[in-house]
Amino acid sequence: MISTMALVMLAAVACTPTVKVEAPPEPITINLNIKLDAEVRLKIEEQAKDDITNNPGIF
Known part of the structure; x- marks a missing residue:
């Protein structure tokens, strides 16, 4: 009886799936230059429009 239970437990442990969590080989890069540049x-442009409106003789 004990050996049967030991075999059942061993079989249950042997079939347990393995999950591995690994970091990617290259670092993750998020490029926000486009959004910041546009802002x-x-x-x-808004400041330039205000300056031209306030000082029409500049150009």
Whole structure:
């Protein structure tokens, strides 16, 4: 009886799936330069429009 239970437990443990969590070989890179660049350009354009409106003789 004991050997039968030992065999059943051994079979149950042997069939347990293995899950591995590994980091990717290369680091994950998130490039936000496009969004930041567009935001900076928009602010500069708005400031330029305000400057031209406030000082029409500049150009």
